[in-house]
Structures are given as structure tokens and as C-alpha cells.
Amino acid sequence: MSNQTPAEAALAELLVEVLNLEDIEPEEIKPEELLFGEGLGLDSIDALEIALAIAQEHGVEIKAEDEGTKEAFATLRSLNAFVEQHK
Amino acid sequence: MTLATPLLQRPAEAPLAWLSLGLNGLPVPSNGQHISNSQFLSHVWRVAKTLPSENYAINVCDNRYLFLVAAWAVIVRKQTNLLPPNTNASTQESLSKLYQGSYIIHDGAAECSDSVDAINIAQLDWSLSDHIGELPQVELNHAAIISFTSGSTGEPKPNVKSWRTLQESSRINARYMLPNDSDVFYHLATVPGQHMWGLETSVLLPVFANACLVDARPMYPHDILSLLTVLPEPRALIGTPLHLRALSGTQKLTQGSAPSLSNVLCATAPLDQALAREFESRFSTSLREVYGCSEVGSMSVRRTAQTDVWTKFSGLNFGQEDGGKTRVTADHLPASILLEDSLNMVNEDQFKLSGRASDQIKIAGKRGSLFEVNSVLMKFEGVQDGVVFFPPQDRPVPRLVALVCLRDGFSKDALREHFRKYLDSAFVPRPIYVVDALPREENGKLNKAKLQSFYKSLSVG
Incomplete structure (x- = not known):
């Protein structure tokens, strides 16, 4: 039922784990759903938590001045693409 | 007795600010741009001249330097800065209704309400020139700043800071927060200038003490590290446990390449002692944790890596009230403040x-208040029974938990949407568990321990 790719599924699992989203199953996060504001409703504290987890898991450092950081955080799909690209 | 003091009270030769971001008419080289007292004053006058003859300026400038210039220009014009608890346009509207004769002063970064007059100071000419003439004096009882705390429902509560309060509290803070008074410390902060913690340390210490303001507000570890490598020494980093933890955990540091940090100041949430120790050893620095509240500002300090005992700032008096509460008084505070925390005097x-x-x-x-959050839950028409509580959590940023029984036809998503509408995002419960019934006692009460174990059984399964 989920159309997550394997890499997106792994990232979804990471998000659920680090953000205390224990009432959501990782496969419930739709790849194109907005992570912040509407949709999943994450906030700026979560952004920092995600950045830290991604740095530890994949060695990808996220920086605010990068073009595209904001776009990367839009959805599960864009975040995964960003991580894949910078690995 | 002095009834007014100068707008600027700091060493004449020490740089007031160090800019990393270019401004209109002021390109900034890659190694930064210093701003002197006199250049700052000329900027203050330039902004002051453009301000309308009103009473209150809602100061939402994002760039820390522009925020300070705007704030001081507002004070020069004998007006009052309003510092909203968030950057929502709706908050600006409610403030402008509460405070007659207010306008917004911003730098183009924040969302601004359409229904309140706004001035964008980023468009002004920021080229450098020296201020010529007298240093303006500010009356000690002038209401220079009103800062607002949000509370869980976002209802802003005002804290008035007179010029005297700003001046005296900054002198006390400098004594306890700066390692010594002969060096100028470059204060890089991860927190905004509008909130009390950032205001006191990253904005007021530079104008009232021997510190230099840094315009940027880096959040991610990479951004903090790259700024630190170009920032002149000695450097101080001001942040929160969340930022320090992220910085301490970044892989960029594993090569043993930590930039030198002479001082670290941390507040807003309890700092873990193990993290304090790790941070101190990674950066070979000393980390001071500060305890305070919005009404008083910073009140005490400790070297968390070494002790769990706080040292109270002199100039503040702690009186014990009945029921174990503590009341804070000080000559520079307009009223006494009853603290929410329980203090055990050693x-x-x-x-x-x-x-x-x-x-x-x-x-x-x-x-925030759990009572308020629970009232918001009960306002949701689909809720049959429910509770929001704050279980002990081993997490850097703990969150509230909601357990609810919903009526047919109402979804968890709709409840989450309802919470988001009425609560600051930090207080939106996460997780929300929909259950058949709560473990209530016969008398209808919820036993704390039972609630905990019930919640545990849900989160494990």
C-alpha cells in the first residue's frame, strides 16, 4: 500500500525514531506529504533533530546557507534525494 | 542622582559588532566587517529619522545587528520596543490592538501583518560613516523594551524592561557570564535576539559590557562551525542544550579540528551533565549554564560539568515564601517575582x-501550563474523554503525550489540526494515542502511576 522506495522506508523509520512519532508507523508517511506545517506538522526543533540524525547515520551535513536545504526538507522524498545526492 | 544615562556604555575602542552578512550599501568581505561605536551610532540615527511619531515599535528584525540598531533607534525616539514571542502575523495584529500607536519594524525576513503599518529598514543605506555630535541620554525609567512570553496557548504576557533594568541587569550578567573584563568576546548566538536569553547575552552584553555582537544566527552544526572558523578570537558561543548537543555530535569534529572557544553560555532547558563534560572536553572550553526566567532575566550560573549547585547573582534577593516558593526582588526590577520552580537553598x-x-x-x-493544554483538548468536539500529560522522557526535547477516546466520525488528524490551531507548536502533543478508555479510578480521577504504565503498554506495543 505504501509507495516508499526502500531508501525512503529506511529514512521514514529514522524520522519516526528520532522525532518520537511513536503513534505513526514509518510506512504511513507518504513520500510526497509535507513534513512541516501542514501534513506531518514538524517544527524547527525537529529540523535540527533530523539534521543531527542524518549526519550520524549517513555522514551528510546539512547547512542552512546551502541552496536547496529548504526544498530538501519539504517531503520524505526530497529529503531522501538530498541525502542520496550528498552521501 | 542620575536620571538619565548614555545610549552607549562600553569601551570606546572595542568593536561593537562583527558582521558576516552584507547589507544594502555595505558589502561584507569573507573575513567579516567590524562596526565601531561611532559607526553604529550613525546607523541608529539614520533609522531613528525614518521612524513615525508613534508609541510602540514591534521589532521583528531577524538580522541581529539590524535588530539592535532598530531597538536603539526606537529608544532614541523615546518609543518602546515590543518583542513578540513568535513571528506570526496574528501575534503582531493582537499586539497592535493592545498597544495603541504601534507599527512594525522589520528587515524583510519575517512575515508581516497586512493590517499593521510596517517599515523595512533593510532598504536603507547602510554604508559606513562616523556619528558626529553628542551621545544621546536615555531616562532611566523609560520603558525601553516590553518582551512577551507566549505560554502554551500563545496568549502574550508582557514583561516591561526599563532602561535602568537593561543597564543594571547587563552589568550583573557581565560579571557572571564573561570570563574576565579585559578582553572583548565575540558573541555568536544560535538563539534569536528577541527572546530574553538571546536578548540579554547576544544583544545587551555587547552594548553594556565588553562583548562584540555577531549578526548571524546559525542553527545547524556545520553553519556554527564555519562561522566560528572566520570569527575573530576570543569567541563565545551562546546557545541551548539542543544546539550544543547537535554541535557536539557532529562528525566534522571527529578529526580533532574544533575551533577555539573561550566561553560557552547555555540556557532555556536543563543541560545534561554528561553533555556538558563532553562539550567542554571537545572544545577545551568552559561552559556556563545559566538559570533564569523571562520576568527577571538571568539569575544564577553554574559550571554544569563540575557541579549541580547554582550560584545566585549578587544584586538579586531570594526570599522564601510559605509553601516553599521563592520570591525574587532586586533594586532594578519594578516588582517582585514569584518563581515557578522549587529552590533548595544550600x-x-x-x-x-x-x-x-x-x-x-x-x-x-x-x-506553558498543562491545564491550558488540557482545556484546548476538551474544546475539541470529537473528544469523549482524554488527557494530555508530560511523562518523564529521556529525550533532548521532551513532548507532551495525549491519550484520547474519540467520538465516531472524528479522526486523530482532525484533533492534531485542532491542537495546531490553538497551541504553540512546541506544545502540540506527540504522540496522540486513540484508546477505548482511560484507566480512571472509581471516583473518576486519573492516577499518575497508572497513567504512566498504561501509556507504556501502548508505546511498547
Whole structure:
């Protein structure tokens, strides 16, 4: 039922784990759903938590001045693409 | 007796600010741009001249330097800065209704309400020139700043800071927060200038003491590190446990390449001692944790890596009230303040913190009330029974938990949407569990321990 790719599924699992989203199953996060504001409703504290987890898991450092950081955080799909690209 | 003091009270030769971001008419080289006292004053006058003859300026400038210039220009014009608890346009509207004769002063970064007059100071000419003429004097009782705390429902509560309060509290803060008074410390902060913690350390210390303001507000570890490598020494980093933890955990540091940090200041949430120790050793620095509240500002300090005992700032008096509460008084504060936390005095000047009144919660540096959050839950028409509580959590940013029984036809998503509408995002419960019934006693009460174990059984399964 989920159309997550394997890499997106792994990232979804990471998000659920680090953000205390224990009432959501990782496969419930739709790849194109907005992570912040509407949709999943994450906030700026979560952004920092995600950045830290991604740095530890994949060695990808996220920086605010990068073009595209904001776009990367839009959805599960864009975040995964960003991580894949910078690995 | 002096009834007015100068607008600027700091060493004449020390740089007032160091800019990393270019401004209109002021390109900034890659190694930064210093701003002198006199250049700052000329900027203040330039902004002051453009301000309308009103009473209140809602100061939402994002760039820390522009925020300070705007704030001081507002004070020069004998007006009052309003510092909203968030950057929502709706908050600006409610403030402008509460404070007659207010306008917004911004730098193009924040969302601004369409229904309030706004001035964008980023468009002004920021080229450098020296201020010529007298240094303006400010009356000690002038209401220079009103800062607002949000509370869980976002209802802003005002804290008036007179010029005297700003001046005296900054002198006290400098004594306890700066390692010595002969060097100028470059104060890089991860927190905004509008909130009390950032205001006191990253904005007021540079104007009232021997510190230099840095315009940027980096959040991610990479951004903090790259700024630190170009920032002149000695450097101080001002942040929160969340930022320090992220910085300490970044892989960029594993090569042993930590930039030198002479001083670190941390506040807004309890700092873990193990993290304090790790941070101190990674950066070969000393980390001071500060304890305070919005009404008073910073009140005490400790070297968390070494001790759990707080040392009270001199100039503040802690009086014990009936029921174990503590009341703070000081010559420079307009009124006494009853603290939410329970303090155990070790001796006259030192204490340990022993928790806060059970209704009071603090998440991500924001203070709120469980009672208020529960009232918001009960306003949701689809809720049959439910409770929001704050279980003990081993997490850097703990969150509230909601357990609810919903009526047919109402979804968890709709409840989450309802919470988001009425609550600051930090207080939106996460997780929300939909259950068949709550473990209530016969008398209808919820036993704390039972609630905990019920919640545990849900989160494990």
C-alpha cells in the first residue's frame, strides 16, 4: 500500500525514531506529504533533530546557507534525494 | 542622582559588532566587517529619522545587528520596543490592538501583518560613516523594551524592561557570564535576539559590557562551525542544550579540528551533565549554564560539568515564601517575582533546583501550563474523554503525550489540526494515542502511576 522506495522506508523509520512519532508507523508517511506545517506538522526543533540524525547515520551535513536545504526538507522524498545526492 | 544615562556604555575602542552578512550599501568581505561605536551610532540615527511619531515599535528584525540598531533607534525616539514571542502575523495584529500607536519594524525576513503599518529598514543605506555630535541620554525609567512570553496557548504576557533594568541587569550578567573584563568576546548566538536569553547575552552584553555582537544566527552544526572558523578570537558561543548537543555530535569534529572557544553560555532547558563534560572536553572550553526566567532575566550560573549547585547573582534577593516558593526582588526590577520552580537553598548564595509546580511545563525553552493544554483538548468536539500529560522522557526535547477516546466520525488528524490551531507548536502533543478508555479510578480521577504504565503498554506495543 505504501509507495516508499526502500531508501525512503529506511529514512521514514529514522524520522519516526528520532522525532518520537511513536503513534505513526514509518510506512504511513507518504513520500510526497509535507513534513512541516501542514501534513506531518514538524517544527524547527525537529529540523535540527533530523539534521543531527542524518549526519550520524549517513555522514551528510546539512547547512542552512546551502541552496536547496529548504526544498530538501519539504517531503520524505526530497529529503531522501538530498541525502542520496550528498552521501 | 542620575536620571538619565548614555545610549552607549562600553569601551570606546572595542568593536561593537562583527558582521558576516552584507547589507544594502555595505558589502561584507569573507573575513567579516567590524562596526565601531561611532559607526553604529550613525546607523541608529539614520533609522531613528525614518521612524513615525508613534508609541510602540514591534521589532521583528531577524538580522541581529539590524535588530539592535532598530531597538536603539526606537529608544532614541523615546518609543518602546515590543518583542513578540513568535513571528506570526496574528501575534503582531493582537499586539497592535493592545498597544495603541504601534507599527512594525522589520528587515524583510519575517512575515508581516497586512493590517499593521510596517517599515523595512533593510532598504536603507547602510554604508559606513562616523556619528558626529553628542551621545544621546536615555531616562532611566523609560520603558525601553516590553518582551512577551507566549505560554502554551500563545496568549502574550508582557514583561516591561526599563532602561535602568537593561543597564543594571547587563552589568550583573557581565560579571557572571564573561570570563574576565579585559578582553572583548565575540558573541555568536544560535538563539534569536528577541527572546530574553538571546536578548540579554547576544544583544545587551555587547552594548553594556565588553562583548562584540555577531549578526548571524546559525542553527545547524556545520553553519556554527564555519562561522566560528572566520570569527575573530576570543569567541563565545551562546546557545541551548539542543544546539550544543547537535554541535557536539557532529562528525566534522571527529578529526580533532574544533575551533577555539573561550566561553560557552547555555540556557532555556536543563543541560545534561554528561553533555556538558563532553562539550567542554571537545572544545577545551568552559561552559556556563545559566538559570533564569523571562520576568527577571538571568539569575544564577553554574559550571554544569563540575557541579549541580547554582550560584545566585549578587544584586538579586531570594526570599522564601510559605509553601516553599521563592520570591525574587532586586533594586532594578519594578516588582517582585514569584518563581515557578522549587529552590533548595544550600547556603545564602547557592541553591539546587528541585522541580517545578506540577502544572507548569517547559518545552524547548517555552513555558506553558498543562491545564491550558488540557482545556484546548476538551474544546475539541470529537473528544469523549482524554488527557494530555508530560511523562518523564529521556529525550533532548521532551513532548507532551495525549491519550484520547474519540467520538465516531472524528479522526486523530482532525484533533492534531485542532491542537495546531490553538497551541504553540512546541506544545502540540506527540504522540496522540486513540484508546477505548482511560484507566480512571472509581471516583473518576486519573492516577499518575497508572497513567504512566498504561501509556507504556501502548508505546511498547
